[in-house]
Amino acid sequence: xxxxxxxxxxIPVALILAALAVVAFLGFRSRRLxxxxxxxYDRTVEDTGSRIAAERDLSAREKRHDxxxxxxxxxxxxxxxxxxxxxxxxxxxxxxxxxxxxxxxxVTSLMRERGYPTEGLEQRLKDLSVEHxxxxxxxxxxxxxxxxxxxxxxxxxxxxxxxxxxxxxFDELLxxxxxxxxxxx
Numbered sequence: 001x002x003x004x005x006x007x008x009x010x011i012p013v014a015l016i017l018a019a020l021a022v023v024a025f026l027g028f029r030s031r032r033l034x035x036x037x038x039x040x041y042d043r044t045v046e047d048t049g050s051r052i053a054a055e056r057d058l059s060a061r062e063k064r065h066d067x068x069x070x071x072x073x074x075x076x077x078x079x080x081x082x083x084x085x086x087x088x089x090x091x092x093x094x095x096x097x098x099x100x101x102x103x104x105x106x107v108t109s110l111m112r113e114r115g116y117p118t119e120g121l122e123q124r125l126k127d128l129s130v131e132h133x134x135x136x137x138x139x140x141x142x143x144x145x146x147x148x149x150x151x152x153x154x155x156x157x158x159x160x161x162x163x164x165x166x167x168x169x170f171d172e173l174l175x176x177x178x179x180x181x182x183x184x185x
Contacts, residue, residue: 033058037133065130070115078174081110085170089163096159097149103166104146107139110173135172138165
């Protein structure tokens, strides 16, 4: 077999194998991101208008998150936050709008204590979505109701819903799944 014939066979086969490897890699990456971010994956695809742009955004979130010093809470700090949450819930009966605002402040404080930056809602949502993609929609909903509450436009039922939404993220942040995520030294 001549060198030209051999090259005519080897080059197309190599190109096909390379294309299959790229397709497999992209499929694996998509599956991994979808599993990690849950509903946030679909939301990001919708917001960006394309799967490729969404996956680029989600990968950038992961990279930023890896640089954060997210840490578990010591038991005494967890207990203090649990007591503070109980106080906020108790406040709901007499002052539901205040309770929702205090719940927002408590969740923000807990995020800060765990090591999440807390400046800017959009960045908070992106940072939280990496480890809490399945509950981040609760935070969005609660924050929106809190915004209405500050204008005295939220119903008691909406305020009750906000407390449930805040509680979902609060519980997840408080327990941290037993994982500690430290930035490399």
